[in-house]
Amino acid sequence: MVSGADLKQIVMLTYLTDPMRDRLAQIVDVLKFDKGEIIFKAKEPSTRFYMLRSGQVLLEQRISDQVTACVAAIKPGYSFGWSAMIDDEMYTVDAVCEAPCEVFSFKPTKIHKLFESDPEMGLRFYRRLLVIIKKRLDIRTEQFKQAIKNHPDMQALFQ
Template sequence: MTKAIKLLTALPPPQRERLMALAREVAFAEDVRIFEAGESADRFWVIRSGAVSLTQRVSSLQRVTVASLGAGDLLGWSWLFPPHQWDFGAEAFSPVRAYEFDAQAVLALCEEDPALGLVLVRSVAEILAHRLETTRGRLMEQYTVHRRGPV
């Protein structure tokens, strides 16, 4: 399994500085819902501290955690792809501090600086590929355990 990529450290210093000029520091209290699946995805975050659970609703009363994110991780990628709606929900698992980025401002910056846009999209793609690989591994573990049955 490949090592998880961190968005801000993946960007070369000049592009990172340009992106960080758009950052706003925010905080979320423990148990706060940050966003829900299906809502408009108009921003994203890079977690500075704390933990966030990505969740999927499986019934009207139940959500399951599909991933846990921590310091340095990208929270939110749906802002980059139409229809710009969250695919999952997100909840602060502990108090969270993060950098928040407005999607429209970042997309405008990417249009203005295509080199930044390319490295940003490649970095997000690497993050998504890593998360998909991690999820696949978890599914295979669960399948193996359930297939074997009780020990």
Template sequence: MTRATKLLTALPPPQRQHLMALGREVSFAEDARIFEADGTADRFWVVRSGAVSLDQRLSPTQRVTVASLGAGDLLGWSWLFPPYRWDFGAEAFSPVRAYEFDAQAVLELCEEDPRLGFTLVRTVAEILAHRLEMTRGQLMEQYALHRRGVR
């Protein structure tokens, strides 16, 4: 498996500086809901410290964690693709500090600087590919356990 790509360290320094000029520092208390599935995806975060759980709602009272994110990880990518709705929910698993970015401002910056836009989209694609690879591995592991009768 490949190593996870980190958004900010993947950007060359001048492009990272342009992006960071749009960021602001935020924090979330442990157990705080950061966003809900199907909500408007109008921002994203880069986690500085702490842990975030991505979850999928199974029923009105039950959620299942589908991924965990930590320092350096990108939280939120739905802002990049129509219909701009969150696919998952997110909750702070511990106190979290992050950089928050307004999606519209970042998209405008990408239009002004196509090189930054291309690099940003390519980096997000690498992050998504890595997460899909990790999920595939987890599914294969679950399948193997199920085939052996372990639950």
């Protein structure tokens, strides 16, 4: 069983009050994965939101059958699988355990019921989720810029 105190170690949940975390703890499952295990794959229906308690998760984007790019490394205290918080979405990357992992997870249908009964909780949660999405978008934009800048055919344009 997860407690509200356990959820304090998750960065995005530090913005919730203790009573809010206590209510959230009631719907959170603890899941364990081995090194190399795939938590979810791109294009699968996004059915859970994840918060890493221990271990490390790599978010990978398949470029081709032979090439996979790591687009993020999730450390303990951080969350992933945010596509699940958007209705009718699919995951956009693969989530692969780089080490044995323990994650807190919930189904969006359950948290949406909490948000209906506590709109302030929903507002705080989604504000933090937007920060995560923005940071990841900024990182991906920078990665894209560097890839273009370092491409041999483009280098003449930057001189």
